Amino acid sequence: MIIGIGKSPLSEFIKRNFRYENVYAYPEFFDNKVLLLENRDRAYIHYIKLLIRNLRKVKVALWPDYTSLSKVQKVANLTLLKDISFVVPVHSLSDLQIVDELRSNNFTVYTGYASDKKFRDYEINDFLKEAKRPVWYLGVSTKKELRELLLYNFDGFDITGYLLGRDGDRKDHDTLKRKLEELFRTVSKPQGRQTSLYDFVGNRVLNWGSSL
Numbered sequence: 001m002i003i004g005i006g007k008s009p010l011s012e013f014i015k016r017n018f019r020y021e022n023v024y025a026y027p028e029f030f031d032n033k034v035l036l037l038e039n040r041d042r043a044y045i046h047y048i049k050l051l052i053r054n055l056r057k058v059k060v061a062l063w064p065d066y067t068s069l070s071k072v073q074k075v076a077n078l079t080l081l082k083d084i085s086f087v088v089p090v091h092s093l094s095d096l097q098i099v100d101e102l103r104s105n106n107f108t109v110y111t112g113y114a115s116d117k118k119f120r121d122y123e124i125n126d127f128l129k130e131a132k133r134p135v136w137y138l139g140v141s142t143k144k145e146l147r148e149l150l151l152y153n154f155d156g157f158d159i160t161g162y163l164l165g166r167d168g169d170r171k172d173h174d175t176l177k178r179k180l181e182e183l184f185r186t187v188s189k190p191q192g193r194q195t196s197l198y199d200f201v202g203n204r205v206l207n208w209g210s211s212l
Contacts, residue, residue, distance in 0.1 A: 004029030004060055004087075004158035004185070017177055020184045027054045029158060030061035030084075048076050060156070062112070063088040071150075078105070087112040087136045087156070092121050096130060109180045110136035110156055115145050128152060136161060 002022045005011045011025040018025075032047055044064035046076055051061055063086040064072070072078070085108040088099045102109045111131040114120040118161050120127075128135070134155035140146055141162040164179050 001154075002060065002156035004031075004156065006033065006158060006160075008030040010161045010164075013173070013176065015178065018180065018184060023184050024059050027057040028059045028079070031158075032053060032057045032062075044071065045075050048072055051084075052076060052080060055084075058084050060085045060087065060110075062086070063098070063102070063109075065089050065091065068096070068098055069105060082107065084108075085110065087138070089114060089119070089138060090122075090127065090131065091119055093126065093130050096132075099132065110134050112136045112138045115139045115141070124148065124152065179180065 005014055005023075005025040006029060007026040011029075014023070030051055032050060037107040037184040044067040047064045051058065067165065069078075069176070072081075086102060088095065088102065089112040090096060090136050091114060096111070099111050100111055111134070113124065113127050113131070113135060135152075137145065137149040137154045137157035139160055140149065140157050141160040143163075146157075146163065164176060
């Protein structure tokens with residue numbers, strides 16, 4: 001299971017303090033929420049250009065929201081992007097056409113479930129019924145969402161700082177490091193990691209603070 005951490009103070013902290021397999025902090029996990037969620041026609045162009053500038057550092061990237069492959073093809077050489085695994089955010093089940101389009105052109109793609117209800121018009125059971133694996137849980141910020149992704153056996157997810165407790169906990173470097181070590185170490189176990197992480201979520205994580 002892959003864990004991604006987008007561009008934030010948390011990603012910088014992780015890069016300075018951790019080296020875990022399958023834990024990717026920005027730009028290894030590449031996103032830019034300011035650009036991706038802007039409601040303007042040219043947002044994806046700026047995002048793709050920024051992605052290409054960071055190309056050698058990127059392992060997994062968000063595909064620009066609502067954007068077909070044919071649009072990206074007009075502004076970038078698709079061959080440059082073939083070594084990246086993309087997470088396609090699905091806001092409506094009709095966006096699964098974008099996933100199919102990328103896969104038919106030999107891209108490695110995760111189908112992205114939007115955790116925030118305001119960014120989707122479907123429920124998780126509908127998503128899992130229609131989506132082809134691998135699947136990715138976008139923007140995990142609560143213990144409920146973490147439990148849900150484990151219950152449904154998602155293949156990857158990205159976290160926000162809110163998953164790690166109250167604001168004071170996140171500003172205390174020793175506390176933050178301890179919580180991240182526990183999470184990453186448990187996820188990285190090669191055997192039985194799903195069961196182990198579920199136990200972790202159900203028990204120890206409850207001590208992380210009321211904001212969870």
